[in-house]
Amino acid sequence: MALITFASNNGDIGGGEEMLLALALAARELGHDVTVVAPATPDGVVRRARSSGFRTIAIKGQGRRAYLANLRAWEAAERQGLLWRNGLVPGVATAGRRNRVLHLHQPPQSRAQWAASFAARAGCLAVLCPSHDMATRLKNSWAFSQMEPTVLWNRVHDFPLPVIDPAPGLPHRIGFLGRTTEAKGIVVLAEALEMLNSRDLGGVRLVIGGDTRFADSDEQIRVDRALAKVEPLDGMCDPDRGCRPGPP
Template identity: 40%
Template sequence: MKKLTIATNNGDIGGGEVMLLNIARVARSLGHHVTVVGPAEPSALVEATQDEGFDTIVLPATTRKHYIAQLRAWDKKHREGLLWCNGLVPSFATAGHPNRIVHLHQFPEGKLKYLVPIARRKALVTLVPSNFVSDQISGTETFYNWVNEVPMPLERRTCSPRNIKIGFLGRPSEIKGTDVLAYAIQELNQEFPEENYSLVLAGEPHFVDKRSQEKIQYALSALGQNLELLGWVEPSTLMKNIDILVVPSTCNEVFGLVAAETMSAKVPLIISDAGALPEILGEGYPWVYSKSCASDLARMIRRMGKELLQSPEELQHTVENLYWRWFEYFSPEAGKARVEELLKRYC
Protein backbone atom coordinates (compact mmCIF):
# COMPACT_ATOMS: atom_id res chain seq x y z
CA MET A 1 0.00 0.00 0.00
CA LYS A 2 1.51 3.34 -1.08
CA LYS A 3 1.60 6.19 1.42
CA LEU A 4 0.20 9.64 0.72
CA THR A 5 0.31 12.56 3.16
CA ILE A 6 -1.89 15.61 2.53
CA ALA A 7 -1.03 18.84 4.37
CA THR A 8 -3.81 21.38 4.75
CA ASN A 9 -3.57 25.08 4.05
CA ASN A 10 -6.03 26.09 6.78
CA GLY A 11 -7.46 24.62 9.95
CA ASP A 12 -10.99 25.71 9.08
CA ILE A 13 -12.89 24.43 6.05
CA GLY A 14 -13.12 26.51 2.89
CA GLY A 15 -13.11 25.60 -0.78
CA GLY A 16 -9.53 24.33 -0.71
CA GLU A 17 -10.22 22.12 2.29
CA VAL A 18 -13.31 20.68 0.61
CA MET A 19 -10.99 19.68 -2.23
CA LEU A 20 -8.54 18.18 0.29
CA LEU A 21 -11.29 15.93 1.62
CA ASN A 22 -12.29 14.97 -1.93
CA ILE A 23 -8.69 14.10 -2.83
CA ALA A 24 -8.22 12.12 0.37
CA ARG A 25 -11.38 10.08 -0.26
CA VAL A 26 -10.38 9.31 -3.84
CA ALA A 27 -6.83 8.33 -2.87
CA ARG A 28 -8.14 5.99 -0.18
CA SER A 29 -10.59 4.41 -2.63
CA LEU A 30 -7.64 3.77 -4.95
CA GLY A 31 -5.87 1.80 -2.24
CA HIS A 32 -3.46 4.42 -0.86
CA HIS A 33 -2.78 4.86 2.84
CA VAL A 34 -3.76 8.51 3.45
CA THR A 35 -2.53 10.68 6.33
CA VAL A 36 -3.75 14.27 6.78
CA VAL A 37 -1.68 16.90 8.62
CA GLY A 38 -3.19 20.08 10.07
CA PRO A 39 -3.04 22.53 12.97
CA ALA A 40 -4.77 22.11 16.33
CA GLU A 41 -6.58 25.43 15.86
CA PRO A 42 -8.79 26.03 14.02
CA SER A 43 -9.75 22.38 14.38
CA ALA A 44 -12.60 21.92 11.88
CA LEU A 45 -10.44 20.27 9.21
CA VAL A 46 -8.65 17.77 11.44
CA GLU A 47 -11.93 16.90 13.18
CA ALA A 48 -13.52 16.22 9.79
CA THR A 49 -10.68 13.93 8.68
CA GLN A 50 -10.76 12.09 12.00
CA ASP A 51 -14.53 11.62 11.68
CA GLU A 52 -13.97 10.03 8.25
CA GLY A 53 -11.38 7.61 9.63
CA PHE A 54 -8.24 9.10 8.11
CA ASP A 55 -4.98 8.93 10.01
CA THR A 56 -4.56 12.51 11.18
CA ILE A 57 -1.48 14.30 12.50
CA VAL A 58 -2.55 17.27 14.64
CA LEU A 59 0.30 19.74 15.09
CA PRO A 60 -0.03 21.88 18.26
CA ALA A 61 -0.10 25.11 16.25
CA THR A 62 -2.57 27.88 16.97
CA THR A 63 -1.15 30.48 14.54
CA ARG A 64 -0.13 30.28 10.89
CA LYS A 65 3.49 31.12 11.73
CA HIS A 66 3.69 28.27 14.24
CA TYR A 67 1.99 25.89 11.80
CA ILE A 68 4.54 26.65 9.09
CA ALA A 69 7.47 26.01 11.44
CA GLN A 70 5.97 22.85 12.94
CA LEU A 71 4.94 21.42 9.57
CA ARG A 72 8.44 21.92 8.16
CA ALA A 73 10.01 20.15 11.15
CA TRP A 74 7.48 17.30 11.10
CA ASP A 75 7.80 16.75 7.37
CA LYS A 76 11.60 16.63 7.46
CA LYS A 77 11.67 14.13 10.33
CA HIS A 78 8.59 11.94 10.03
CA ARG A 79 6.96 12.00 6.60
CA GLU A 80 6.97 8.85 4.46
CA GLY A 81 5.92 8.68 0.81
CA LEU A 82 4.45 11.46 -1.30
CA LEU A 83 3.39 14.82 0.20
CA TRP A 84 0.42 16.64 -1.36
CA CYS A 85 0.69 20.31 -0.30
CA ASN A 86 -2.90 21.53 -0.43
CA GLY A 87 -2.26 25.27 -0.73
CA LEU A 88 0.50 27.87 -0.55
CA VAL A 89 1.06 27.57 3.22
CA PRO A 90 2.14 23.89 3.31
CA SER A 91 3.97 24.35 -0.01
CA PHE A 92 6.03 27.21 1.44
CA ALA A 93 6.51 25.39 4.75
CA THR A 94 8.07 22.37 3.02
CA ALA A 95 9.94 24.25 0.26
CA GLY A 96 12.94 22.31 -1.01
CA HIS A 97 11.79 19.01 0.48
CA PRO A 98 11.68 16.11 -1.99
CA ASN A 99 8.72 14.14 -3.34
CA ARG A 100 6.06 16.87 -3.14
CA ILE A 101 3.03 17.96 -5.14
CA VAL A 102 2.31 21.69 -4.84
CA HIS A 103 -1.40 22.44 -5.27
CA LEU A 104 -2.38 26.13 -5.40
CA HIS A 105 -6.10 26.87 -5.04
CA GLN A 106 -5.89 30.65 -5.33
CA PHE A 107 -3.91 33.08 -7.44
CA PRO A 108 -1.31 34.53 -5.03
CA GLU A 109 -1.57 38.31 -4.88
CA GLY A 110 0.45 41.06 -3.24
CA LYS A 111 3.45 39.87 -1.24
CA LEU A 112 2.26 36.26 -1.44
CA LYS A 113 3.22 36.01 -5.11
CA TYR A 114 6.89 36.28 -4.09
CA LEU A 115 6.52 33.12 -2.01
CA VAL A 116 5.44 30.97 -4.97
CA PRO A 117 8.90 30.40 -6.53
CA ILE A 118 10.22 29.42 -3.08
CA ALA A 119 7.25 27.13 -2.39
CA ARG A 120 7.77 25.32 -5.73
CA ARG A 121 11.43 24.45 -5.14
CA LYS A 122 12.02 20.76 -5.91
CA ALA A 123 8.28 20.12 -6.37
CA LEU A 124 7.38 17.27 -8.71
CA VAL A 125 4.53 19.32 -10.19
CA THR A 126 2.54 22.47 -9.42
CA LEU A 127 -1.21 22.14 -9.85
CA VAL A 128 -3.63 25.03 -10.38
CA PRO A 129 -7.45 24.96 -10.78
CA SER A 130 -7.78 26.35 -14.32
CA ASN A 131 -6.00 27.27 -17.53
CA PHE A 132 -6.66 30.89 -16.58
CA VAL A 133 -4.28 30.49 -13.63
CA SER A 134 -1.86 28.24 -15.50
CA ASP A 135 -1.40 30.91 -18.16
CA GLN A 136 -0.28 33.33 -15.45
CA ILE A 137 2.02 31.01 -13.48
CA SER A 138 4.43 29.40 -15.91
CA GLY A 139 5.27 25.74 -15.63
CA THR A 140 2.07 24.76 -13.84
CA GLU A 141 -0.47 22.07 -14.71
CA THR A 142 -4.24 22.53 -14.74
CA PHE A 143 -6.03 20.30 -12.25
CA TYR A 144 -9.76 21.10 -12.28
CA ASN A 145 -11.84 20.95 -9.12
CA TRP A 146 -14.96 18.80 -9.09
CA VAL A 147 -18.38 18.94 -7.47
CA ASN A 148 -21.10 16.43 -6.67
CA GLU A 149 -24.19 16.41 -8.84
CA VAL A 150 -26.93 18.62 -7.42
CA PRO A 151 -30.05 16.43 -7.09
CA MET A 152 -33.11 18.02 -8.62
CA PRO A 153 -36.78 16.92 -8.61
CA LEU A 154 -38.36 15.64 -11.82
CA GLU A 155 -41.06 18.30 -11.48
CA ARG A 156 -39.37 21.63 -12.24
CA ARG A 157 -40.62 25.14 -11.58
CA THR A 158 -42.62 26.71 -14.43
CA CYS A 159 -41.42 30.13 -15.53
CA SER A 160 -43.97 32.97 -15.72
CA PRO A 161 -43.47 36.48 -17.22
CA ARG A 162 -44.96 37.96 -14.07
CA ASN A 163 -42.69 35.97 -11.78
CA ILE A 164 -39.15 35.32 -13.08
CA LYS A 165 -36.93 34.19 -10.23
CA ILE A 166 -33.18 34.80 -10.39
CA GLY A 167 -30.91 32.85 -8.05
CA PHE A 168 -27.61 33.71 -6.34
CA LEU A 169 -25.57 31.15 -4.39
CA GLY A 170 -22.59 32.00 -2.20
CA ARG A 171 -21.27 34.78 0.03
CA PRO A 172 -23.17 38.01 -0.60
CA SER A 173 -20.28 40.40 -1.25
CA GLU A 174 -18.85 42.91 -3.69
CA ILE A 175 -16.26 40.49 -5.09
CA LYS A 176 -19.06 38.01 -5.83
CA GLY A 177 -21.07 40.77 -7.54
CA THR A 178 -24.20 40.50 -5.37
CA ASP A 179 -24.78 44.24 -5.57
CA VAL A 180 -24.38 44.22 -9.36
CA LEU A 181 -27.06 41.54 -9.60
CA ALA A 182 -29.39 43.44 -7.27
CA TYR A 183 -29.04 46.63 -9.33
CA ALA A 184 -29.67 44.68 -12.57
CA ILE A 185 -32.92 43.28 -11.18
CA GLN A 186 -33.95 46.70 -9.88
CA GLU A 187 -33.29 48.16 -13.35
CA LEU A 188 -35.43 45.49 -15.01
CA ASN A 189 -38.39 46.07 -12.70
CA GLN A 190 -38.21 49.84 -13.22
CA GLU A 191 -37.90 49.62 -17.02
CA PHE A 192 -40.43 46.81 -17.55
CA PRO A 193 -43.11 47.19 -14.86
CA GLU A 194 -45.42 44.80 -16.72
CA GLU A 195 -42.90 42.04 -15.98
CA ASN A 196 -41.57 41.00 -12.59
CA TYR A 197 -38.09 39.83 -11.60
CA SER A 198 -37.11 38.74 -8.12
CA LEU A 199 -33.86 37.68 -6.48
CA VAL A 200 -33.65 34.47 -4.44
CA LEU A 201 -30.44 34.64 -2.43
CA ALA A 202 -28.83 31.63 -0.74
CA GLY A 203 -25.75 32.17 1.40
CA GLU A 204 -24.33 34.04 4.37
CA PRO A 205 -21.67 36.80 4.43
CA HIS A 206 -18.98 34.73 6.15
CA PHE A 207 -15.52 36.37 5.94
CA VAL A 208 -17.04 39.53 4.41
CA ASP A 209 -15.95 42.82 5.99
CA LYS A 210 -18.51 45.17 7.53
CA ARG A 211 -18.16 47.88 4.86
CA SER A 212 -18.88 45.40 2.07
CA GLN A 213 -21.82 43.92 4.00
CA GLU A 214 -23.34 47.39 4.39
CA LYS A 215 -22.95 48.10 0.67
CA ILE A 216 -24.63 44.80 -0.21
CA GLN A 217 -27.47 45.43 2.23
CA TYR A 218 -28.07 48.84 0.66
CA ALA A 219 -28.30 47.30 -2.82
CA LEU A 220 -30.59 44.50 -1.67
CA SER A 221 -32.92 46.81 0.26
CA ALA A 222 -33.91 48.54 -2.98
CA LEU A 223 -35.53 45.28 -4.17
CA GLY A 224 -38.20 45.40 -1.48
CA GLN A 225 -40.63 42.50 -1.89
CA ASN A 226 -38.63 41.21 -4.86
CA LEU A 227 -36.06 39.69 -2.52
CA GLU A 228 -36.16 36.28 -0.87
CA LEU A 229 -33.41 35.36 1.60
CA LEU A 230 -32.88 31.64 2.14
CA GLY A 231 -29.75 31.79 4.29
CA TRP A 232 -27.28 28.91 4.11
CA VAL A 233 -29.02 26.02 2.35
CA GLU A 234 -28.13 23.09 0.12
CA PRO A 235 -27.74 24.13 -3.55
CA SER A 236 -30.73 21.96 -4.53
CA THR A 237 -33.00 23.97 -2.20
CA LEU A 238 -32.20 27.12 -4.14
CA MET A 239 -32.08 25.68 -7.63
CA LYS A 240 -35.46 23.97 -7.54
CA ASN A 241 -37.06 27.34 -6.76
CA ILE A 242 -35.51 29.55 -9.46
CA ASP A 243 -35.65 29.99 -13.23
CA ILE A 244 -32.11 31.30 -13.81
CA LEU A 245 -28.94 31.26 -11.73
CA VAL A 246 -26.43 34.09 -12.08
CA VAL A 247 -22.74 33.98 -11.11
CA PRO A 248 -22.00 37.75 -11.16
CA SER A 249 -18.43 37.71 -9.82
CA THR A 250 -16.42 40.92 -10.19
CA CYS A 251 -13.11 39.37 -9.07
CA ASN A 252 -11.13 37.07 -11.36
CA GLU A 253 -12.33 33.64 -10.29
CA VAL A 254 -9.71 30.89 -10.43
CA PHE A 255 -12.40 28.25 -10.97
CA GLY A 256 -16.19 28.44 -10.50
CA LEU A 257 -17.69 25.93 -8.05
CA VAL A 258 -21.18 27.46 -8.14
CA ALA A 259 -21.14 27.45 -11.95
CA ALA A 260 -20.14 23.78 -11.98
CA GLU A 261 -22.89 22.89 -9.49
CA THR A 262 -25.45 24.71 -11.63
CA MET A 263 -24.28 22.84 -14.72
CA SER A 264 -24.86 19.55 -12.90
CA ALA A 265 -28.38 20.63 -11.89
CA LYS A 266 -29.38 21.56 -15.47
CA VAL A 267 -30.45 25.06 -14.43
CA PRO A 268 -30.12 27.93 -16.96
CA LEU A 269 -26.95 29.85 -16.12
CA ILE A 270 -25.58 33.35 -16.71
CA ILE A 271 -21.99 34.19 -15.79
CA SER A 272 -19.75 37.23 -15.80
CA ASP A 273 -16.50 37.17 -17.76
CA ALA A 274 -14.44 37.17 -14.55
CA GLY A 275 -11.32 35.04 -14.69
CA ALA A 276 -11.85 31.34 -15.30
CA LEU A 277 -15.67 31.42 -15.43
CA PRO A 278 -15.94 31.42 -19.26
CA GLU A 279 -13.39 28.59 -19.38
CA ILE A 280 -15.53 26.45 -17.07
CA LEU A 281 -18.60 26.93 -19.27
CA GLY A 282 -16.64 26.27 -22.45
CA GLU A 283 -15.64 28.21 -25.53
CA GLY A 284 -18.53 29.91 -27.26
CA TYR A 285 -20.98 29.83 -24.33
CA PRO A 286 -23.44 32.59 -25.21
CA TRP A 287 -24.66 33.71 -21.79
CA VAL A 288 -21.62 35.70 -20.62
CA TYR A 289 -21.78 39.41 -19.74
CA SER A 290 -19.17 42.06 -18.89
CA LYS A 291 -18.37 41.88 -15.18
CA SER A 292 -19.49 44.79 -12.98
CA CYS A 293 -21.92 46.06 -15.67
CA ALA A 294 -25.42 45.90 -14.18
CA SER A 295 -27.09 47.12 -17.41
CA ASP A 296 -25.36 44.43 -19.47
CA LEU A 297 -26.47 41.82 -16.95
CA ALA A 298 -30.05 43.17 -16.93
CA ARG A 299 -30.28 42.86 -20.72
CA MET A 300 -29.00 39.29 -20.57
CA ILE A 301 -31.41 38.25 -17.82
CA ARG A 302 -34.34 39.63 -19.80
CA ARG A 303 -33.15 37.92 -22.98
CA MET A 304 -32.80 34.57 -21.23
CA GLY A 305 -36.20 35.05 -19.60
CA LYS A 306 -37.74 35.62 -23.04
CA GLU A 307 -36.07 32.47 -24.34
CA LEU A 308 -37.34 30.47 -21.36
CA LEU A 309 -40.88 31.57 -22.19
CA GLN A 310 -40.82 31.56 -26.00
CA SER A 311 -38.27 28.92 -27.10
CA PRO A 312 -37.46 26.75 -24.08
CA GLU A 313 -36.30 23.83 -26.27
CA GLU A 314 -33.28 25.79 -27.53
CA LEU A 315 -32.26 26.85 -24.04
CA GLN A 316 -32.79 23.32 -22.75
CA HIS A 317 -30.38 22.07 -25.43
CA THR A 318 -27.75 24.50 -24.11
CA VAL A 319 -28.41 23.37 -20.54
CA GLU A 320 -28.07 19.70 -21.50
CA ASN A 321 -24.75 20.41 -23.18
CA LEU A 322 -23.55 22.07 -19.96
CA TYR A 323 -24.55 19.00 -17.97
CA TRP A 324 -22.43 16.73 -20.15
CA ARG A 325 -19.52 19.19 -19.91
CA TRP A 326 -19.83 18.99 -16.12
CA PHE A 327 -19.85 15.18 -16.31
CA GLU A 328 -16.74 15.10 -18.52
CA TYR A 329 -14.64 17.63 -16.62
CA PHE A 330 -16.04 18.52 -13.19
CA SER A 331 -17.88 15.43 -11.87
CA PRO A 332 -16.53 13.13 -9.13
CA GLU A 333 -15.80 10.53 -11.82
CA ALA A 334 -13.66 13.02 -13.74
CA GLY A 335 -11.92 14.11 -10.53
CA LYS A 336 -11.14 10.53 -9.56
CA ALA A 337 -9.55 9.91 -12.95
CA ARG A 338 -7.31 12.98 -12.54
CA VAL A 339 -6.19 11.96 -9.05
CA GLU A 340 -5.53 8.39 -10.20
CA GLU A 341 -3.39 9.58 -13.11
CA LEU A 342 -1.33 11.86 -10.85
CA LEU A 343 -0.77 9.22 -8.19
CA LYS A 344 0.29 6.67 -10.82
CA ARG A 345 2.77 9.23 -12.10
CA TYR A 346 4.30 10.30 -8.79
CA CYS A 347 3.37 7.94 -5.96
Protein backbone atom coordinates in the same frame (compact mmCIF):
# COMPACT_ATOMS: atom_id res chain seq x y z
CA MET B 1 -0.64 1.91 -3.28
CA ALA B 2 0.95 5.27 -2.56
CA LEU B 3 1.35 7.15 0.70
CA ILE B 4 -0.26 10.59 0.29
CA THR B 5 -0.39 13.36 2.90
CA PHE B 6 -2.84 16.21 2.28
CA ALA B 7 -1.78 19.40 4.11
CA SER B 8 -4.52 21.96 4.73
CA ASN B 9 -4.25 25.70 4.19
CA ASN B 10 -6.60 26.55 7.09
CA GLY B 11 -8.11 24.99 10.16
CA ASP B 12 -11.59 26.27 9.37
CA ILE B 13 -13.65 24.70 6.60
CA GLY B 14 -13.77 26.79 3.43
CA GLY B 15 -14.02 25.92 -0.24
CA GLY B 16 -10.38 24.88 -0.48
CA GLU B 17 -10.71 22.66 2.56
CA GLU B 18 -13.83 21.04 1.12
CA MET B 19 -11.77 20.20 -1.97
CA LEU B 20 -8.96 18.81 0.19
CA LEU B 21 -11.36 16.43 1.91
CA ALA B 22 -12.94 15.45 -1.42
CA LEU B 23 -9.51 14.71 -2.89
CA ALA B 24 -8.50 12.74 0.18
CA LEU B 25 -11.65 10.66 -0.16
CA ALA B 26 -10.99 10.08 -3.87
CA ALA B 27 -7.41 9.00 -3.15
CA ARG B 28 -8.63 6.57 -0.50
CA GLU B 29 -11.23 5.15 -2.88
CA LEU B 30 -8.40 4.50 -5.34
CA GLY B 31 -6.64 2.43 -2.70
CA HIS B 32 -4.01 4.89 -1.49
CA ASP B 33 -2.90 5.32 2.12
CA VAL B 34 -4.08 8.83 3.08
CA THR B 35 -3.16 11.19 5.91
CA VAL B 36 -4.67 14.64 6.51
CA VAL B 37 -2.62 17.33 8.26
CA ALA B 38 -4.26 20.53 9.51
CA PRO B 39 -4.06 23.10 12.33
CA ALA B 40 -5.23 21.95 15.74
CA THR B 41 -6.85 25.38 16.25
CA PRO B 42 -9.32 26.03 14.73
CA ASP B 43 -10.10 22.36 14.34
CA GLY B 44 -12.82 22.22 11.66
CA VAL B 45 -10.69 20.29 9.16
CA VAL B 46 -9.28 17.99 11.85
CA ARG B 47 -12.74 17.06 13.12
CA ARG B 48 -14.14 16.45 9.63
CA ALA B 49 -11.13 14.37 8.60
CA ARG B 50 -11.32 12.23 11.73
CA SER B 51 -15.06 11.71 11.38
CA SER B 52 -14.41 10.53 7.82
CA GLY B 53 -11.97 7.92 9.10
CA PHE B 54 -8.72 9.49 7.89
CA ARG B 55 -5.46 9.24 9.76
CA THR B 56 -5.23 12.84 10.97
CA ILE B 57 -2.36 14.93 12.31
CA ALA B 58 -3.29 18.08 14.26
CA ILE B 59 -0.46 20.63 14.17
CA LYS B 60 -0.40 22.55 17.45
CA GLY B 61 0.19 26.27 17.77
CA GLN B 62 -1.75 29.52 17.79
CA GLY B 63 -1.87 31.51 14.57
CA ARG B 64 -0.53 31.15 11.05
CA ARG B 65 3.14 31.65 11.92
CA ALA B 66 3.04 28.82 14.44
CA TYR B 67 1.31 26.56 11.91
CA LEU B 68 3.95 27.35 9.28
CA ALA B 69 6.84 26.59 11.62
CA ASN B 70 5.33 23.51 13.25
CA LEU B 71 4.10 22.04 9.97
CA ARG B 72 7.59 22.36 8.50
CA ALA B 73 9.10 20.67 11.57
CA TRP B 74 6.56 17.82 11.46
CA GLU B 75 7.05 17.33 7.73
CA ALA B 76 10.83 17.11 8.08
CA ALA B 77 10.62 14.56 10.88
CA GLU B 78 7.65 12.35 10.01
CA ARG B 79 6.20 12.80 6.54
CA GLN B 80 6.43 9.84 4.17
CA GLY B 81 5.35 9.53 0.54
CA LEU B 82 3.81 12.33 -1.52
CA LEU B 83 2.94 15.66 0.11
CA TRP B 84 -0.14 17.30 -1.45
CA ARG B 85 0.01 20.94 -0.32
CA ASN B 86 -3.50 22.33 -0.51
CA GLY B 87 -2.84 26.05 -0.64
CA LEU B 88 -0.09 28.60 -0.33
CA VAL B 89 0.43 28.22 3.44
CA PRO B 90 1.57 24.56 3.41
CA GLY B 91 3.33 25.34 0.13
CA VAL B 92 5.52 27.96 1.78
CA ALA B 93 5.92 25.93 4.97
CA THR B 94 7.50 23.04 3.08
CA ALA B 95 9.36 24.99 0.39
CA GLY B 96 12.47 23.22 -0.88
CA ARG B 97 11.41 19.75 0.22
CA ARG B 98 11.12 16.77 -2.13
CA ASN B 99 8.15 14.84 -3.52
CA ARG B 100 5.58 17.63 -3.30
CA VAL B 101 2.55 18.86 -5.25
CA LEU B 102 1.30 22.46 -4.99
CA HIS B 103 -2.48 22.86 -5.37
CA LEU B 104 -3.67 26.47 -5.53
CA HIS B 105 -7.38 27.33 -5.48
CA GLN B 106 -7.00 31.02 -6.29
CA PRO B 107 -4.25 33.18 -7.81
CA PRO B 108 -1.89 35.03 -5.46
CA GLN B 109 -3.47 38.30 -4.36
CA SER B 110 -0.40 40.47 -3.67
CA ARG B 111 3.28 40.85 -4.48
CA ALA B 112 4.14 39.08 -1.25
CA GLN B 113 1.92 36.13 -2.20
CA TRP B 114 3.44 35.94 -5.70
CA ALA B 115 6.90 35.81 -4.12
CA ALA B 116 5.72 33.14 -1.69
CA SER B 117 4.22 31.11 -4.53
CA PHE B 118 7.53 31.24 -6.40
CA ALA B 119 9.25 29.71 -3.38
CA ALA B 120 6.44 27.19 -2.88
CA ARG B 121 6.48 25.87 -6.45
CA ALA B 122 10.28 25.59 -6.79
CA GLY B 123 11.25 21.94 -7.17
CA CYS B 124 7.74 20.52 -6.82
CA LEU B 125 6.40 17.73 -9.01
CA ALA B 126 3.35 19.63 -10.26
CA VAL B 127 1.32 22.81 -9.81
CA LEU B 128 -2.45 22.27 -9.91
CA CYS B 129 -5.30 24.77 -10.20
CA PRO B 130 -9.08 24.46 -10.80
CA SER B 131 -9.55 26.30 -14.12
CA HIS B 132 -7.90 27.05 -17.47
CA ASP B 133 -8.29 30.78 -16.78
CA MET B 134 -6.27 30.50 -13.59
CA ALA B 135 -3.72 28.23 -15.29
CA THR B 136 -3.17 30.89 -17.96
CA ARG B 137 -2.76 33.63 -15.36
CA LEU B 138 -0.19 31.56 -13.48
CA LYS B 139 1.66 30.54 -16.63
CA ASN B 140 1.97 34.17 -17.75
CA SER B 141 3.43 35.28 -14.41
CA TRP B 142 7.12 35.41 -13.55
CA ALA B 143 6.54 33.16 -10.54
CA PHE B 144 5.41 30.20 -12.68
CA SER B 145 7.22 30.86 -15.95
CA GLN B 146 9.32 27.71 -15.56
CA MET B 147 6.44 25.35 -14.77
CA GLU B 148 3.25 24.60 -16.71
CA PRO B 149 0.26 24.51 -14.31
CA THR B 150 -2.12 21.56 -14.67
CA VAL B 151 -5.90 22.01 -14.47
CA LEU B 152 -7.64 19.74 -11.95
CA TRP B 153 -11.37 20.37 -11.77
CA ASN B 154 -12.91 20.69 -8.34
CA ARG B 155 -14.44 17.34 -7.36
CA VAL B 156 -17.85 16.95 -5.72
CA HIS B 157 -20.09 13.97 -5.13
CA ASP B 158 -22.88 13.33 -7.59
CA PHE B 159 -26.35 13.68 -6.12
CA PRO B 160 -29.73 13.79 -7.87
CA LEU B 161 -31.63 17.06 -8.11
CA PRO B 162 -35.19 17.44 -9.34
CA VAL B 163 -35.74 19.60 -12.41
CA ILE B 164 -38.19 22.32 -11.43
CA ASP B 165 -39.74 24.37 -14.20
CA PRO B 166 -40.31 28.01 -13.19
CA ALA B 167 -43.93 28.88 -12.62
CA PRO B 168 -45.37 31.44 -15.06
CA GLY B 169 -45.06 34.99 -13.84
CA LEU B 170 -42.51 34.27 -11.11
CA PRO B 171 -39.00 35.79 -11.15
CA HIS B 172 -36.09 33.88 -12.62
CA ARG B 173 -33.46 32.69 -10.14
CA ILE B 174 -29.69 32.90 -10.35
CA GLY B 175 -27.68 30.80 -7.92
CA PHE B 176 -24.38 31.70 -6.26
CA LEU B 177 -22.39 28.95 -4.56
CA GLY B 178 -19.32 29.75 -2.50
CA ARG B 179 -17.81 32.37 -0.24
CA THR B 180 -19.70 35.67 -0.48
CA THR B 181 -16.68 37.95 -0.71
CA GLU B 182 -15.53 40.60 -3.16
CA ALA B 183 -12.82 38.32 -4.54
CA LYS B 184 -15.49 35.77 -5.50
CA GLY B 185 -17.50 38.39 -7.38
CA ILE B 186 -20.61 38.59 -5.20
CA VAL B 187 -20.68 42.41 -5.13
CA VAL B 188 -20.40 42.66 -8.94
CA LEU B 189 -23.14 40.04 -9.32
CA ALA B 190 -25.45 41.89 -6.93
CA GLU B 191 -24.89 45.16 -8.80
CA ALA B 192 -25.64 43.45 -12.12
CA LEU B 193 -28.89 41.98 -10.77
CA GLU B 194 -29.89 45.37 -9.41
CA MET B 195 -29.43 46.82 -12.91
CA LEU B 196 -31.46 44.01 -14.49
CA ASN B 197 -34.31 44.44 -12.04
CA SER B 198 -34.37 48.20 -12.62
CA ARG B 199 -35.19 47.55 -16.31
CA ASP B 200 -38.38 45.63 -15.61
CA LEU B 201 -37.37 42.47 -17.49
CA GLY B 202 -39.52 40.16 -15.40
CA GLY B 203 -37.43 40.14 -12.26
CA VAL B 204 -34.43 38.08 -11.13
CA ARG B 205 -33.88 36.72 -7.62
CA LEU B 206 -30.47 35.77 -6.24
CA VAL B 207 -30.18 32.47 -4.33
CA ILE B 208 -27.04 32.20 -2.21
CA GLY B 209 -25.37 29.07 -0.87
CA GLY B 210 -22.44 30.45 1.10
CA ASP B 211 -21.28 32.98 3.67
CA THR B 212 -18.60 35.64 4.19
CA ARG B 213 -16.15 33.62 6.28
CA PHE B 214 -12.53 34.86 6.11
CA ALA B 215 -13.70 38.41 5.18
CA ASP B 216 -12.74 41.36 7.39
CA SER B 217 -15.34 43.67 8.94
CA ASP B 218 -15.01 46.40 6.28
CA GLU B 219 -15.53 43.91 3.46
CA GLN B 220 -18.47 42.38 5.32
CA ILE B 221 -20.14 45.81 5.40
CA ARG B 222 -19.65 46.33 1.66
CA VAL B 223 -21.01 42.87 0.83
CA ASP B 224 -24.02 43.32 3.12
CA ARG B 225 -24.78 46.71 1.57
CA ALA B 226 -24.70 45.28 -1.97
CA LEU B 227 -26.83 42.25 -1.09
CA ALA B 228 -29.42 44.31 0.79
CA LYS B 229 -30.39 45.95 -2.51
CA VAL B 230 -31.32 42.61 -4.14
CA GLU B 231 -32.73 40.76 -1.08
CA PRO B 232 -31.23 37.31 -1.81
CA LEU B 233 -32.84 34.02 -0.86
CA ASP B 234 -31.06 31.54 1.40
CA GLY B 235 -30.01 28.51 -0.63
CA MET B 236 -27.92 26.74 2.03
CA CYS B 237 -28.92 23.11 2.47
CA ASP B 238 -27.72 19.58 3.13
CA PRO B 239 -27.20 18.02 -0.33
CA ASP B 240 -27.83 14.54 1.10
CA ARG B 241 -31.35 15.59 2.11
CA GLY B 242 -32.18 17.91 -0.75
CA CYS B 243 -33.73 21.35 -0.49
CA ARG B 244 -35.48 24.15 -2.28
CA PRO B 245 -34.79 27.85 -1.83
CA GLY B 246 -37.35 29.97 -0.08
CA PRO B 247 -40.36 31.51 -1.82
CA PRO B 248 -39.71 34.25 -4.41
